[in-house]
Amino acid sequence: MSLARSVKISLAFVGLLVGAGFATGQEAIQYFISFGRIGIWGAVLAGVLMVAAGVVILQLGSYFLAEEHNMVFRHVSHPVVSRALDVSITLTLFAVGFVMLAGAGSTLNQQFGIPAWIGAGVMTLLVMVTGLLDVDKVSNIISAVTPLIVVAVVVAFVHTLTTLPGDLSGLESIATLADSPVRPWWLSGLNYTGMALLLGVSMCLVIGGTVPDPREAGLGGFLGGLLFSVLLLMNCVTLYLSSAQTEGAEVPMLRIFESIHPVAALLMVIVVFLMIYNTAIGMFYALGRRLTASRPQHYRPVFLLACLLGYAVSFAGFGNLMSYAYPAIGYVGMAMILIVCTWWLKERGTIVEETGRRFRMRALLTLRTDPERRFSRRHAAMLQDVAGESNVEPETITGAIELEVERMLETEPQHEDEPLTR
Numbered sequence: 001m002s003l004a005r006s007v008k009i010s011l012a013f014v015g016l017l018v019g020a021g022f023a024t025g026q027e028a029i030q031y032f033i034s035f036g037r038i039g040i041w042g043a044v045l046a047g048v049l050m051v052a053a054g055v056v057i058l059q060l061g062s063y064f065l066a067e068e069h070n071m072v073f074r075h076v077s078h079p080v081v082s083r084a085l086d087v088s089i090t091l092t093l094f095a096v097g098f099v100m101l102a103g104a105g106s107t108l109n110q111q112f113g114i115p116a117w118i119g120a121g122v123m124t125l126l127v128m129v130t131g132l133l134d135v136d137k138v139s140n141i142i143s144a145v146t147p148l149i150v151v152a153v154v155v156a157f158v159h160t161l162t163t164l165p166g167d168l169s170g171l172e173s174i175a176t177l178a179d180s181p182v183r184p185w186w187l188s189g190l191n192y193t194g195m196a197l198l199l200g201v202s203m204c205l206v207i208g209g210t211v212p213d214p215r216e217a218g219l220g221g222f223l224g225g226l227l228f229s230v231l232l233l234m235n236c237v238t239l240y241l242s243s244a245q246t247e248g249a250e251v252p253m254l255r256i257f258e259s260i261h262p263v264a265a266l267l268m269v270i271v272v273f274l275m276i277y278n279t280a281i282g283m284f285y286a287l288g289r290r291l292t293a294s295r296p297q298h299y300r301p302v303f304l305l306a307c308l309l310g311y312a313v314s315f316a317g318f319g320n321l322m323s324y325a326y327p328a329i330g331y332v333g334m335a336m337i338l339i340v341c342t343w344w345l346k347e348r349g350t351i352v353e354e355t356g357r358r359f360r361m362r363a364l365l366t367l368r369t370d371p372e373r374r375f376s377r378r379h380a381a382m383l384q385d386v387a388g389e390s391n392v393e394p395e396t397i398t399g400a401i402e403l404e405v406e407r408m409l410e411t412e413p414q415h416e417d418e419p420l421t422r
Contacts, residue, residue: 002216008140009220012207013054014228015146016200019100019279021326023149023272025252028235031192033243034178035185042189043236047229049193053337054225055218056344057201061208062217063351065392065400067296068289069202076343085339088332089202090290095325096199097283098310101127104276105314111269117315124311126277131285131303136210138285145274150231152271155264156256157234160241163259174243181327194333195326199279201336202286212362212400214355284310350391357386358401365398365405 021027031046032039066072069089073082104123105116130141182188197204204221211217239252245259246252257268288303289296344351364383368375387394 003219005211006216006219006223009058009207009211009217010222010224010227011144011146012140013058013200013204013221013224014150014231015278016203016282017050017196017228018146018149018231019199019275022232022235023152023253023275025235025239025246025256027192028232028239029178029246029252030180031182031188032185032236033175033239034180035183035188036172036176037240038185039175039188040233040236040240042185042192043232044229045186045189046193047225047232049190049337050196050228050232051222051225053193053197053341054204054221054228056221056341057197057204058208058211058221058224059214059218059351060340060344061205062211062214063354063391064209065212065396066205066209068293069205069286070290070293072205072340077339081339085332085336086290088329089198089336090287092198092329092332093202093283093287093290094306094310097280097287097306098313100276100280100283101310102314104273104280107269107273107276120311120314123273123277123280124307127280127284128304128307130281131288131307132300138281141281145278148271149275150227152253152257152268153231153234153238155260156253157238159260160238160256164241165244168241171240171243174247175240177247182330190334191327191330193330194335194337195330196333198329198333198336200282201333202290203282206286206289212358212397212404214351214358354391357390358397360386361390361398361401362405365402366408369402369405369409 028043032043035042060066060072060076064072064075070082070086073085076082077085101120101123102116105118105120108114108119108122109116130138133141180188182191208217208221211220238256239246242252242256246255249255251272254265254268254272258265284303284307287306288299291306292299292302361383364375364379364386367373367379368383383398384394387398390397392400
């Protein structure tokens with residue numbers, strides 16, 4: 001199991017979930033800070049659920065070697081429920097995708113006076129170019145952007161703690177002036193987690209599907225959920241303590257960075273734009289994969305057409321999506337989390353057994369690839385038997401693990417004396 005790969009998965013997981021709403025601070029204010037101090041406990045609840053759901057979702061993606069979300073939902077839920085989830089997620093992918101394009105246009109327009117259609121067009125082109133890459137490269141790009149928001153949240157957190165005003169007594173009354181789309185605080189925390197995961201579940205399953213080892217994928221989900229939880233708590237504490245400073249601001253985090261330095265504010269605008277990019281590519285890439293699940297050779301034209309349609313619809317605006325549509329998305333997401341976690345708990349033993357099979361297959365395929373070691377007929381028969389017992393088609397699971405072995409040998413050419421039985 002590769003820790004480095006699990007870390008990369010965790011960064012991609014966080015990158016998919018911390019979109020523009022997180023980066024601006026609006027999500028934290030609406031879902032948590034609007035309740036005052038008690039809202040911080042809502043963030044803690046959301047964080048715990050995010051860790052558990054991160055493990056489950058990425059491990060299920062790995063277990064089924066998912067290429068799109070519906071192949072997982074078909075296995076873990078009733079056909080009617082699976083279809084409802086599939087339609088909900090597919091519509092959500094497109095809706096949030098074109099809202100991100102519109103958000104990119106608005107961000108550049110507000111900060112630099114660039115016409116909104118140009119900003120949205122630039123983002124559309126970036127998404128179209130990125131989406132033509134394979135899923136590993138898309139995951140790497142999302143992972144590479146993620147550290148920026150981590151740095152931004154930490155800087156804002158440290159700055160806020162070191163510049164606290166002497167009197168904090170008025171913060172509670174100021175914080176609760178903001179409206180929350182969901183009440184009470186604990187339901188808001190659950191709804192937020194459902195919303196965030198429904199937006200990212202499709203791409204998370206696809207990323208998990210590139211990892212044949214469920215342990216590796218599960219560790220990535222755990223680390224990603226933990227990092228997300230820490231960032232969410234730091235974000236909420238920062239915004240609560242800065243309530244007086246950020247009251248009424250459309251981009252609360254930007255207001256905080258403006259108080260640090262004008263250059264810091266400019267850098268934060270760039271971070272927000274990149275977070276929009278992260279979310280947009282995650283939405284449109286997963287949408288293209290889903291729409292071409294039965295005909296993967298048509299992915300490129302369908303993906304490009306979806307991006308162009310998204311760009312056209314982005315001119316309509318939909319500025320109130322977060323306040324009205326996000327809660328509805330959150331309730332569907334809560335149902336989705338309950339379904340996948342229930343199935344995972346029931347079938348945990350089966351997943352462990354399959355993990356053991358893949359471990360043995362990896363050892364056998366490593367042996368077969370090594371020219372200095374003998375791969376006998378008995379080994380070939382063992383490989384065939386183990387692959388035949390897998391929950392995935394023998395050719396598919398063998399090909400996936402064989403590709404993993406080739407990559408491992410490219411980076412670690414030394415022999416690995418792994419056991420052939422377990």
